[in-house]
Amino acid sequence: MTILDQLADHAWARCRLARQTEPADRLRARALALPAGDFAFERALKKPGLSFICECKRASPSKGLIAPEYPYTRIAAEYEAAGADCLSVLTEPKWFLGSNDHLEAIARTVSLPCLRKDFTVDESMIYEARLLGASAVRLIVSLLEPDQLAEYLRICDRLGLSALVETHDPDEVRTALAAGARVIGVNNRNLRDFTVDTDNSRRLRELVSPEVLFVSESGVRTAADTAAAQASRADYVLLDAGAGCGQTFDWSLCAGICRPWFLAGGLDASNVARAVTQLHPWAVDVSSGIETSGYKDPEKMVAFVRAARKGGEP
Numbered sequence: 203m204t205i206l207d208q209l210a211d212h213a214w215a216r217c218r219l220a221r222q223t224e225p226a227d228r229l230r231a232r233a234l235a236l237p238a239g240d241f242a243f244e245r246a247l248k249k250p251g252l253s254f255i256c257e258c259k260r261a262s263p264s265k266g267l268i269a270p271e272y273p274y275t276r277i278a279a280e281y282e283a284a285g286a287d288c289l290s291v292l293t294e295p296k297w298f299l300g301s302n303d304h305l306e307a308i309a310r311t312v313s314l315p316c317l318r319k320d321f322t323v324d325e326s327m328i329y330e331a332r333l334l335g336a337s338a339v340r341l342i343v344s345l346l347e348p349d350q351l352a353e354y355l356r357i358c359d360r361l362g363l364s365a366l367v368e369t370h371d372p373d374e375v376r377t378a379l380a381a382g383a384r385v386i387g388v389n390n391r392n393l394r395d396f397t398v399d400t401d402n403s404r405r406l407r408e409l410v411s412p413e414v415l416f417v418s419e420s421g422v423r424t425a426a427d428t429a430a431a432q433a434s435r436a437d438y439v440l441l442d443a444g445a446g447c448g449q450t451f452d453w454s455l456c457a458g459i460c461r462p463w464f465l466a467g468g469l470d471a472s473n474v475a476r477a478v479t480q481l482h483p484w485a486v487d488v489s490s491g492i493e494t495s496g497y498k499d500p501e502k503m504v505a506f507v508r509a510a511r512k513g514g515e516p
Contacts, residue, residue: 204394205263205297205394206321206342206344206345206394207394208297209294209296209297209321210321210323210345212294212296213294213320213321213322213323213324213327214323214324216295217323217324217326217327220326220330221326226325226326229326229329229330229333230325230326230329232329232333233329233330233332233333233361234329234360234361236332236333236361238360238361238362239332239337239361239362239363240362241337241362241363241364242315242337242364243288243315243316243317243337243338243363243364244338244364244385245315246287246288246314246315247287247288249287254285254286254287254288254485254486254507254510255286255287255288255289255290255317255485255487256281256284256286256288256289256290257289257290257291257292257319257489258274258277258278258281258289258290258291258292258304258308259290259292259298259300259319260272260274260292260298260299260300261297261298261299262297262298263297263298267299268496269496269497271497272299274291274304274307274308275307275308275311277498278291278308278311278312278314279311279312280498280500280503281312281314281498281503282312282313282314283500283503283504284492284500284503284504284506284507285504285507285508285511286314286507287314288314288315288316288317288337289308289312289314289315289316289317290316290317290319291304291305291308291316291317291318291319291336292304292319292320293305293318293319293320293334294319294320294321300319300320302330302334305318305331305334305335305336306334306335308335309334309335309336310335315337315338316335316336316337316338317336317337317338317339317340317364317366318330318331318334318336318338318339318340319340320339320340321342321345322339322340322341322342322345322346322354323345323346325350325353325354325357327339328354328357328358328361328363329357329361331363332361332363336363337363337364338363338364338365338366339358339363339364339365339366340365340366340368341354341355341365341366341367341368342368343367343368343369343370343374343377343378344370344374344394348377348380348381351367351377351378351381351383352380352381352382355367355381355382355383356382364385365383365384365385366385366387367381367383367385367386367387368387368388368389369386369387369388369389369406370388370389370402371402371406372405372406372409375388375406375409375410376409379409379410379414383414384414384415385414385415386410386414386415386416388402388403388406388407388416390402390403403416468491469486469487469488469491469506470488470491470492470502470506471491471492471502471505471506471508471509472509474486474488474491474506474509474510474513475509475510475512475513476513477513478510478513479513486510488506491506492506
């Protein structure tokens with residue numbers, strides 16, 4: 203059984219347990235009684251200039267425990283003060299040590315739109331997301347039947363939630379399009395065996411019309427990887443050294459990219475302005491570069507955002 207299968211099975215178990223406390227019909231009624239959302243997550247990312255999506259995550263299957271102490275509301279507030287545009291909040295409890303309580307508390311603490319980052323296997327999780335204060339959810343095609351996916355997208359639209367639909371192969375892309383996805387993400391990393399194929403996006407881009415937002419997530423290490431990203435015709439590309447190593451890569455590889463792209467890997471306040479000035483990325487991604495002794499440092503966060511925005515000034 204793959205880690206993705208284990209995550210999905212545990213998500214089902216969580217849903218069954220939660221429904222013992224509150225039946226699905228009652229949960230659905232409470233969510234629909236709320237005013238519909240305004241797709242704030244999508245709108246925040248469409249604003250001019252650099253966009254920052256900052257993640258609240260305590261652990262992961264690959265890295266294990268990341269933050270022994272996890273003052274999540276303080277972290278979220280510091281992200282907002284530093285200039286973040288959106289937050290991504292892990293709610294998966296077993297491998298990521300997340301919690302619904304984390305998302306609810308964060309959504310109440312900050313005014314930023316929040317993505318509920320979880321492994322959605324039942325529609326109740328979408329209604330939960332709305333009640334917890336989320337502005338967006340993640341839907342992974344490989345975890346859902348086609349009819350389920352289409353229904354979940356309709357539920358998201360009715361609730362005013364954005365949906366990022368993640369795919370990995372041609373059949374999954376076709377399924378996402380048939381279901382009506384507006385935002386399709388192609389993960390060049392296979393979540394079942396964690397192998398990486400940076401040519402994956404190029405192959406799958408041919409299946410998606412220009413009207414649909416296409417996001418390519420890839421680790422760029424060589425000129426060949428850059429060429430593959432460019433050939434993919436993705437709307438957005440993530441460029442980094444891969445595997446969350448916290449190291450910079452050869453920025454000259456970015457020269458061939460002619461569409462919006464994200465820069466990550468080894469960035470901090472000392473180099474981000476130069477990176478933005480020289481490379482003109484659509485957005486930047488940072489994690490270890492704003493930490494001190496493994497914890498997010500408010501002063502470093504503010505310094506990083508100020509430097510990034512200064513680099514983006516005409």
